[in-house]
Amino acid sequence: MIDEEDLLSRVSKVRNLRPECFKYLEPSSSEMLTQKIIYSIAKLTAEKMGPVKLAEIAQPIFGVGDKSKQDLVRLTIEKTLLKCGLVEKLHYAANDVRYILTSYRFQKVRKIDSFRGDNAEPVGDVLELPRSLWPVPDSFLILLSKKNGYSEALKRLGSDYDAGKVAQGRYEELKRSLVDSLDKIDDKLHQYAGVEELFAIVVRRS
Amino acid sequence: MLYSLLRYASLVSILIVLTVAGLEPPNLHSAEAAQAANQDQNRLDVKYANNVAESYFVLVNSNEKYTVSQTYSWVRDDSSRYNLVSYSIDNGNPMEIPRNARGTFSLDVPMDSGHTVIFFAIIQYPISTRIDTDTSATNNIAQFNPPSPTGDNWFDTNTSIAVRVPYHLDQDQQSRRQLVAWAIDTSNPKEILLSNSENQMGQAQNEEFSTPSIIIASKHNFVFYTMDQYYLQVISEHGTVIGGGWYDSGSEATILAKPVTNLLVNYIFEEPEGTHWTEGNGYSTKVLMDSPKTLVVKFNPDYSQLIIVLIAGAVIAIVAAAVTIKRKGMNKVSVRETPLPILDASIPTRAITTTRSSAALLQEQHEGQSSNPDVKDDSNSNQKIIGDEYARDIMHFALIKSLESLESLHASGLVPNSRIAGTRQKLEQSFG
Numbered sequence: 001m002i003d004e005e006d007l008l009s010r011v012s013k014v015r016n017l018r019p020e021c022f023k024y025l026e027p028s029s030s031e032m033l034t035q036k037i038i039y040s041i042a043k044l045t046a047e048k049m050g051p052v053k054l055a056e057i058a059q060p061i062f063g064v065g066d067k068s069k070q071d072l073v074r075l076t077i078e079k080t081l082l083k084c085g086l087v088e089k090l091h092y093a094a095n096d097v098r099y100i101l102t103s104y105r106f107q108k109v110r111k112i113d114s115f116r117g118d119n120a121e122p123v124g125d126v127l128e129l130p131r132s133l134w135p136v137p138d139s140f141l142i143l144l145s146k147k148n149g150y151s152e153a154l155k156r157l158g159s160d161y162d163a164g165k166v167a168q169g170r171y172e173e174l175k176r177s178l179v180d181s182l183d184k185i186d187d188k189l190h191q192y193a194g195v196e197e198l199f200a201i202v203v204r205r206s
Numbered sequence: 207m208l209y210s211l212l213r214y215a216s217l218v219s220i221l222i223v224l225t226v227a228g229l230e231p232p233n234l235h236s237a238e239a240a241q242a243a244n245q246d247q248n249r250l251d252v253k254y255a256n257n258v259a260e261s262y263f264v265l266v267n268s269n270e271k272y273t274v275s276q277t278y279s280w281v282r283d284d285s286s287r288y289n290l291v292s293y294s295i296d297n298g299n300p301m302e303i304p305r306n307a308r309g310t311f312s313l314d315v316p317m318d319s320g321h322t323v324i325f326f327a328i329i330q331y332p333i334s335t336r337i338d339t340d341t342s343a344t345n346n347i348a349q350f351n352p353p354s355p356t357g358d359n360w361f362d363t364n365t366s367i368a369v370r371v372p373y374h375l376d377q378d379q380q381s382r383r384q385l386v387a388w389a390i391d392t393s394n395p396k397e398i399l400l401s402n403s404e405n406q407m408g409q410a411q412n413e414e415f416s417t418p419s420i421i422i423a424s425k426h427n428f429v430f431y432t433m434d435q436y437y438l439q440v441i442s443e444h445g446t447v448i449g450g451g452w453y454d455s456g457s458e459a460t461i462l463a464k465p466v467t468n469l470l471v472n473y474i475f476e477e478p479e480g481t482h483w484t485e486g487n488g489y490s491t492k493v494l495m496d497s498p499k500t501l502v503v504k505f506n507p508d509y510s511q512l513i514i515v516l517i518a519g520a521v522i523a524i525v526a527a528a529v530t531i532k533r534k535g536m537n538k539v540s541v542r543e544t545p546l547p548i549l550d551a552s553i554p555t556r557a558i559t560t561t562r563s564s565a566a567l568l569q570e571q572h573e574g575q576s577s578n579p580d581v582k583d584d585s586n587s588n589q590k591i592i593g594d595e596y597a598r599d600i601m602h603f604a605l606i607k608s609l610e611s612l613e614s615l616h617a618s619g620l621v622p623n624s625r626i627a628g629t630r631q632k633l634e635q636s637f638g
Contacts, residue, residue, distance in 0.1 A: 016378075046622070082498065085378045090441075090500050094479035102379070111346050119346070119372075131619035138629045141612060141621060145633055149608025153600050166596055174597055178604075199620060206618035 005191050007049065007135045012194040014126055015103035021084030022108040025127055034080050036061045037073055041087065041101055042133040049135055051090050051098030104129045131202070140192065144199060147185045154178045250274075250315060251322040258288050258327045266317040274313045274323055278306040279330070279356070285425040286363075288327040289356055296322055307356040330360040335369060335428045347371055348428065351416065366419040369428045373398075373415055374435075380498030382452070383432035385415050391427050436498045444473045444505040453495040464488035465505040470512040473505035605637045 017025075024034045040060050044052040054074055055065035062069045077099060081087040090098050106127045109120040157178065161171040189196050246268050253261040259280065266272045279289045290311055292300040303311055315321055335348040349370045354361055361367055375383040389395040398415055417428065434455035440447045442463055449461035464487075465473035475489050478501065483491045493499060612633055616626045 078497070083381070085380050085498075088380075088500060090502055091478050091480065092502050093476060093504065096479060132622035134620065136620060138625070138632055141615060141629050142633050142636055144615065145608040145611040146604075146636065148611035149604040149606075152607035153604035156603055157600055160596075170596065174600060178600075199615065199618075202620060203614050203618045206614075 004049075004137045004140060007045075007137065008140060008192045008195045010100070010102060011104050011134045011136065012192070012198050013103050014105045014107050015085065016107050016109045016120060016122075017084060017086070019108060019110065019123070021086065022106060022127070024080065024084070024086065025106055025129075033061070033072075033076050037076060037081065038086065038101065039129075039133070041099055042104070042129050045100055046133050046135045049137055051088075051092075051100040053096070053098050057099065101129075104134050140195070143185050143188055144196065147182065147189065150178050150182050150185070154182070248317045249320045250317060251320075253322060253324045255324055255326045258282075259325075268317060268319075271314050271316045274315060276311045276313070276325055278303075278309055278311055279360075282329060286329055286331050287360065289330045289360070289362075290325060291328050292326045294324050294326075297324070300326060305355045305357075307358045307360060329363040330356065331363065331422050331425045332360050333367065333369075333422070333426050333428065334359060335371075335430070337371070337375070337430045338432055347375060348430070349414075361422045363422055366421050368417050368419045370414045370416045371430050373413055375432060380437045382435050384435050384452075384454075385430055386433045387431040388415075388417060389429045389431075390420070392429050395429075395431060436495045438493060438495060438498075439500040440503060441500065442503040442505065444507060445503055447503060450501075455495060457495050458492045459495050460490060460492055461501065461503075462488050462490045463503040463505075470509075470515060472508040472511065474508055476504040476506055478502060478504070601637065605634065608633055608637070 023029055024032065024038065029035045037057060040057045041052055043060070044056050054070040057065075058069040058073045059065040061073070077087055077089075082089060085102055088100050088102050090100065092098055108123045108127070110123050111119055112121040154175065157166070157171065157174055160166050161168070166174075247265040248268050249263055250266055250272050251261065251263045252274055264272065276290060279287050282288050289305070289307070290303050291305070292302050293313065294300045295315070313323065315323060333350070337347060350359070350361075351368045351370055371385060371388075373385050375385075377383075385398045387395040387397050420426070435452045436455060437452055438450050438459050438461075440450035440461055440463070445463045445465045447461060447463045449459055453459045463475075465475065475483070475485075477483050481491050481493065481501070483489045489503075493501065609630065612621065612626075612630060615621050616623075621629055
């Protein structure tokens with residue numbers, strides 16, 4: 001299966017898309033099968049925390065996941081979403097091919113001629129799939145929450161010690177334990193480069 | 207001019223008639239005025255070096271200025287044009303004119319006396335580019351070195367230029383087009399070799415190919431040919447893989463996978479569907495690269511050897527412990543578990559209370575010492591209890607703040623409603 005680091009890296013990165021590919025995500029395409037497939041993959045991935053099979057993708061779109069509907073979904077993915085780099089196809093084992101989105105945030109770009117060597121220029125804002133569809137594992141949410149909790153506890157410990165509410169020996173012991181725990185959490189969060197910062201920005205803006 | 211001539215002719219005729227008739231000539235004031243008027247005009251000659259355009263002149267009243275207008279470019283023939291570069295006045299030093307492809311150059315000449323303006327122009331040829339059959343997108347990709355002096359794709363005769371194009375076009379993570387050949391005017395295409403620093407994994411992808419410099423003496427069309435390439439990603443959790451990266455469309459990628467070596471754990475290869483693997487020095491297969499692909503090579507761990515070793519070790523340890531207990535037989539050890547008051551309460555800490563033999567206790571009481579502070583001093587014991595309560599309080603505070611943080615993530619939409627209760631429960635459990 002795809003690990004948590006891989007899942008979160010898909011959340012943190014912004015994928016550049018040419019206008020002809022970006023259109024699959026725009027509100028005007030909400031009735032198109034391509035967009036329904038994108039949302040179906042995103043929803044299922046967030047539930048399973050991993051890539052999903054054709055039958056699973058087809059089921060919520062058509063109400064059934066039979067072979068003909070699976071073929072329709074497969075052809076649509078291969079002719080459009082795979083070529084645009086929106087979806088990735090993973091071969092797991094015999095009779096086990098699964099699909100996953102390459103990213104959850106997208107930037108429309110157009111080609112430009114620039115003396116600096118750039119060949120793409122962003123057009124408009126970054127388009128995010130709904131955050132409720134981001135595949136964020138519980139373990140990551142718990143790490144983030146505990147990091148904040150321990151940091152606050154460390155601050156309170158310091159102020160209590162300054163106020164003489166706690167003996168020095170006990171203070172040193174608790175402080176060392178809290179700092180150790182925070183270091184361990186930071187080590188784990190370090191694997192998910194960029195995601196912690198992204199979440200901090202999202203929370204600040206909310 | 208014609209009018210003046212006619213006036214002169216008529217005046218001369220009247221004089222002749224009057225002379226023949228023996229009459230006095232009439233007043234000549236009007237003729238003198240016309241002549242004076244001519245004397246107040248100055249001539250401006252406009253010429254072109256090398257006769258690149260037809261010369262002309264104008265008569266301009268003295269003390270006026272005349273504005274000479276000249277287009278920056280004009281047609282030479284079907285495949286070339288003249289472009290203005292400089293001018294001189296009365297054979298003085300040439301003055302440079304800013305280079306432009308379109309529009310008109312204007313020069314104000316004060317006509318206090320007669321002047322001659324000479325324009326200098328250079329021949330230019332158009333150079334176009336094309337990638338495969340696509341001419342529209344090429345202008346954004348191919349770069350001239352040096353760029354056109356007139357800011358378009360026309361270049362001065364007898365200058366040299368090269369064309370630069372990125373080795374990889376339309377690149378994303380899974381597909382790209384790679385330059386394979388180039389030609390001038392579609393004749394005799396030449397193969398493009400990758401730069402030395404390029405490798406199959408796509409490094410140095412920002413590098414550009416540059417054609418040799420050519421001397422401009424006629425119009426040309428640079429044509430670049432590309433080939434589609436696809437990326438093959440190979441993932442293996444318990445193995446090392448040789449192969450993967452960028453491959454030409456239609457080519458076969460050879461993948462060799464080997465399990466990691468571990469003395470206690472065997473890794474068993476599981477063949478992915480739709481691929482045929484051969485076993486030799488590892489496992490190898492060929493993949494037809496007709497689209498971007500990801501291949502997951504699974505090696506399933508087999509822990510049977512490890513389990514056997516662990517069981518054997520446990521048996522030895524139990525036997526050794528039994529022998530030791532039987533030999534000593536005196537000290538009875540009881541173990542009780544109390545939760546660690548700080549950090550992860552899920553990790554139990556063990557407080558060990560030793561029930562010593564009565565002789566040993568008597569010896570310790572006699573010496574007024576004890577290795578256990580809980581036993582030695584009641585005031586220390588009370589202090590520890592207070593300290594434990596404080597530690598629990600701090601941990602409870604950390605839990606409350608962690609839950610608040612989780613709520614913030616929930617409020618930002620980062621934790622869906624369907625998951626918040628379960629995540630909150632897991633967070634609480636992680637604090638014990």
